[in-house]
Amino acid sequence: MKGDKQGLFSDPALERHFTGHTGGITQLRFSPEGTQIATSSSDASVILWNLNQAARCIRFGSHSSAVNGVAWSPTGNLVASAGHDRTVKIWEPKVRGVSGEFVAHSKPVRSVDFDNTGHLLLTASDDKSVKLWRVHRRQFIASFAQQTNWVRSAKFSPNGKLVATVSDDKSLRIYDIESGECVRTFTEERAAPRQVAWHPWGNMVAVALGCNRIKIFDVSASQLLQLYVVHSAPVNDVAFHPSGHFLLSGSDDCTIRILDLLEGRPIYTLKGHTDAVNAVAFTRDGDKFATAGNDRQLLVWQSNLHTYDASQFEAKSAMASSGCDTSAVSSSSSKQSLLSGTSKSNDLSIRIDPRQSLAYQLSDDNFQVVDVSLESGSESCSCSAQLDEITRLLGLIDERVRRLEGIYSL
Structure with a gap:
């Protein structure tokens, strides 16, 4: 990654500012092509924001309570949402799209995630389980249930062969999809993890922790690689840049941080939110990222990380700190890199606050929002899912009866 030949590298910059939810935003995801963003909210809705200036946005409001998570299929033809009402809804992201719903768990569903093929869906719940489903028929396949408390999130690895889960039992668990076995367990003594993200290479995971920390683990070697203490409050979400060289995080301290993973240091502190930041995400190409929260x-930001040059960082940071904004350098947080074995008391990250920018002041709050109800198609799909589950259970009963008959015949 080389800097701009005309001068120092470019900083992230706010591009768009949207308001429209009436409750806090719980999760966000970019569509695969990066032209839309899906946000879930405590206001019981999901909004699809079209980043094309003149296009309208669509609000789906078929959940009966808070929506905790949202996910796009790899091709962008489906969106799944996880509700506090125990349901998962799968629908086409358009006004007159086909929709379906099924009761996935016995307690609120916290997250949903598609695998890399789009054929499988992963759900995590307060019922302490993670379940694997076949998308087409809403068919239950398997359950991963070694957790002893609420499961906050479950994510497929990039190749779809592993699953990472984080739970309020203070664990990070790695499951093998084919065998269903838990192959790695990492525990945290200080606080429970709130979110997990896979590195693009598929051999590492980052965990957002309630003790204000971020940890990065090597899954294959079963060891902690990096530890960052760059937030002053619990960390709610983390996301890797597609290059794998940067990590984005959001926290209850109302800030967003960008970490340079190769150098093992924070490089940006971004403001703009007035309450907890619950969700962060990059586009597939890494050119943009988005942040959202309780406010x-x-x-939506231009990342400009393709211009970043680590050799210029200290000069850029010094220039920012000597300018009019003396708050560009903060010494209130610290960082440790287990790769280098060093720690620094000062955080030299560059501070960016876009609230005086034109992009922030021109909030996109006058767009046309089209409300869409999914209830018309949900009943039949729900019945289909229930029928699949009943058929599966009957098959299990038949198998057990045959085994008992075999034992008695002996």
Whole structure:
């Protein structure tokens, strides 16, 4: 990654500012092509924001309570949402799209995630389980249930062969899809993890922790690689840049941080939110990222990370700190890199606050929002899912009866 030949590298910059939810935003995801963003909210809705200036946005409001998570299929033809009402809804992201719903768990569903083929879906719940489903028929396949408390999130690895889960039992668990076995367990003494993200290479995971920390683990070697203490409050979400060289994080301290993983240091502290930041995500190409939280705001940023040059960082940071904004350098947080074995008391990250920018002040709150109800198609799909589950259970009963008959015949 080389810097701009005309001068120092470019900083992230706010591009769009959306408001429209009436409750806090719980999760966000870019569509595969990067032209839309899906946000779930405590206001019981999902909004699809179209980043094309003149296009309208669509609000789906078929959940009966808070929506905790949202996911796009790899091809962008489906969106799944996880509700506090125990249901998962799968629908086409258009006004007159086909939709379906099924009761996935006995307690609130916290997250949903598609695998790399789009054929499988993963759900995590307060019922302490993670379940694997076949998308086409809403068919239950397997359950991963070694957790002893609420499961906050479950994510497929990039190749779809592994699953990472984080739970309120203070564990990070790695499951093998084919065998169903838990192959790695990492525990945290200080606080429970809130979110997990796979590195693009598929051999590492980052965990957002309630003790204000971020940890990165090597899954194959079963060891901790990096530890960052760059937030002053619990960390709610983390996302890797597609290059694998940067990590984005959002926290209850209302800030977003960008970490340079190769150098093992924070490089940006971004402001703009007035309450906890619950969700962060990059586009597939890494050119943009988005942040959202309890303040009901959705901020879309140009990342400009393709211009970043680590050799220029200290000069850029010094220039920012000597300018009019003396708060560019903060010494209130610290960082440890287990790769280098060093720690620094000062955080030299560059501070960016876009609230005086034109992009922030021109909030996109006058767009046309089309409300869409999914209830018309949900009943038949729900019945289909229930029928599949009944058929599966009957098959299990038949198999057990045959085994008992075999034993008695002996």
